Amino acid sequence: MKKMFVVAASLLILAAFFGVMAMTLTFGSPKVTDMDDYFLRHGQEQTGSNNECTAVVFDFRGFDTLGESTVLFCAIMGAALMFRKMQGGEEHEDE
């Protein structure tokens, strides 16, 4: 059970890490909010969208959203490759 021990030790270290994280941050009152206040104040006039989340998702951070759709596309093309019909002459090396 050496592996169990290693895993337990690393989990304890991580618990300490994240424990510090949980204690340092305060829930409900973020310290700095200047970027988000900008979105709330100017998002409506700049994008014309009432839903500020959509304004952030598709306008201010629209490029991320393109990347995110692309990630899904990657997964779908990967799944398509996995379930394709293989034919005889394909490269393989099963020894």
Add this chain to the structure above:
Amino acid sequence: MLWNLPFITVVVLTLIGLATVLLKKNIIKILLGINILESAVNLFLIALGYRGGGVAPIFTLAPSELMVLPTPQALVLTSIVIGVATSALVLSFAMVLKKRYGTVDINKIRRLHG
């Protein structure tokens, strides 16, 4: 400290997820561990953006002008879709492995040794 409960939940979820990933041998269970970890990080992000008493950042008939931060919600949306994509690919791999080896236990399918 009760007011930090969301962050403490994040810690607990992270540890559960990591323990699942590291200790379980079944690919599906490993994937579940990854999904728990993803939930933890999503909860972390969304909890960072909460402002006490705030409403969702949508102006359509909003009950108040005090709103929570919109950026974490966008980040979590992205992160959720990425999580779905990862799960789909891992499950496809698991299905192919099940078809070729007849098992999804990583100890039994280990033919690579690195």
Add this chain to the structure above:
Amino acid sequence: MTFADFIVTNSPALLVAIPLFAAFLSPVMGKISTTARNLWVMGMMLVTAAIAFILAYRVFATGPVLYVFGAAAANLAIPLDSGGIPIRIIFTVDAMSAFMDIICAIVGTSVLLYSLSSESRNTSLEGYYTLFFLMITGVFGMVSTGDIFNFFVFLEILSLASAGLIAYRIDGGIAVEAALKYLVLSTLGAILVLFAIGIYYGQYDALNIAMIAERMQFSMLDKIALVLLVAALAMKCGAVPLHFWTPDAYSMAPSSVTAFLVVASQASLYGLFRVVFTMYNVTMNCFTVGWIIIILGVLSMVVGVTMAIPQKDIKRLMAYHAVSQTGYMLLGVGVGLAVLGNAALTSAYGFMAMEGGIFHIFNHAMYKGLLFLTAGAIFYRIGTRDLNKMGGLGHTMKYTMIFFIIGALAIAGIPPFNGFASKLMIYESVYLFNPILAIIAMVVSILTLASFVKVFHSVFMGPQLPEYAEVKEAPLPMLIGMGILAAIVILFGLFPQPVVDMLVAPAAHALADQGGYIASVLGGA
């Protein structure tokens, strides 16, 4: 505005948009005809490479290039009414990013040309090309972006596309197993990166790298974030404690993909350097972090080369050498980081070490790509990767043999090939820092040479084996693909000094100059 102006202004956006567009339409082109698909992917790759070179030229001529997605003007990083904070996603292409863009463009073009014939026997090639273009997008995005969440998104694109391609030849499940290992580890790494992003966001309410660097206080949380990022990115670039995915993934992927996976690992290496140099720089204890990176590098060098020597599988052997060579880059740049706070030592040997490490990134991408492509050509003709089953191929595959010699001599650091140029810089500067490290590096180099002599002997030398009497030379597109890389290996080996002056030194200075990076985004300073 003329067309040329248009291209130059929008080059950072087009750099990502064009491969994405090519990837989205590749399945449609595959439905039309094979020729249309091949023309489409090759044409789009050439356009992408041209744009990467235009952008790199612009960066090296005029300094960092900004591109603000969705703003009123492309270089309006800070909106006038925002009170001095960047709010949108910004591409910040400085000399280091442009340097990586050039690597990706060169390797991408030659690998795509190579795969036109090397993969032609397989099915679902439109899926292959789609994922290949998505990998290129991922690398370009990772090295060009100036926004840490955007970096995470491109990291995920790169991971998923690579995993799909590693499993491409299903191969009775072994390739899928390697891909699963890679994907699970990448996802864990990505989750760690996302935790770090959350920590930065929670403290500074910023996602832009320059803004985080400006507000960096190096609190306890920042230390945790640094540990998470270094662990995740060191795993993704294949440094030693977490290198075990590298040989599996590199050996089971198709060879053309493996050659590009080298660049993909280096994009993670770039991310690691960007984090320690641009986001933290001298606010943290550079000496300690530098030594951590040096130790990772030395471990990678030694473990990689010792694991490589007994391997029987040619691509596994090369994959362990890739781990070992990654160690050189970490060593060079780590030495640069360890002396960063000290101006005298930095100008004495710190910059030289960094230039050596960064130059080695370029050289490694070229010669390791070349070696994997030759391994792929051998596999294409004889259908095995087992060194014991090969022999006497020098009689029939003469060009492949020449390319293999070039790559092998370059990786062992023999003049006049490019590996020598960068390794010499690393030896000289590291010797001034700590002689023992330089000696270890030289010993590893000698072991690398020994290992490749053995491979060369068992693959190409000896009498012609009867079962390989019918073997022909690799097809022309594969030879051209290898030839491009071999020409660059020789060219950069013969004339290293102009390359170092023109490309490498600006990249190293851009990486070390945190103030310049912040000023290019936030202005002033």
Add this chain to the structure above:
Amino acid sequence: MSRIVRTAADILYPTILIFGLYIVAHGHLTPGGGFQGGAVIATGGALVIVAYSYKEVTGWLKKNVLLGREVIGLVGFIGVALLALAFGQVFFFNYLAGSGSLFGMPVPYGINAGELNTAGVLPLMNFAVGIEIWGGLTIVILYMLSGLEKEGC
């Protein structure tokens, strides 16, 4: 599945479709958007696949059509963003907001009742993403089922 389940799926599928399209179309006014709406529609597809068998479903959920939907969605998304370059603007610039044309009505600031014809390119991108997710999530299920089908387990 039994006749009851099939009839229920037949009735629910158009309802889910319309509800998903509503979520997509109102993405810039109410909670929701392209991803959420597309996922809702894909749930409808999954319901039909569960209620009927794979062989019956492939008759009217064709993989090529779904892949085409996926590609159309993605190309539409990047195309809307690239169109800004054609207008001499920056990639992803919101060139329709407040322009007075399609989706370009000026918005009253602050809390308001909402107007569908606002937000510029955001609804267009919502629709593109909605179509993409609709095709994408359904086709993943179909691919996995086809993997099971070949094996016969």
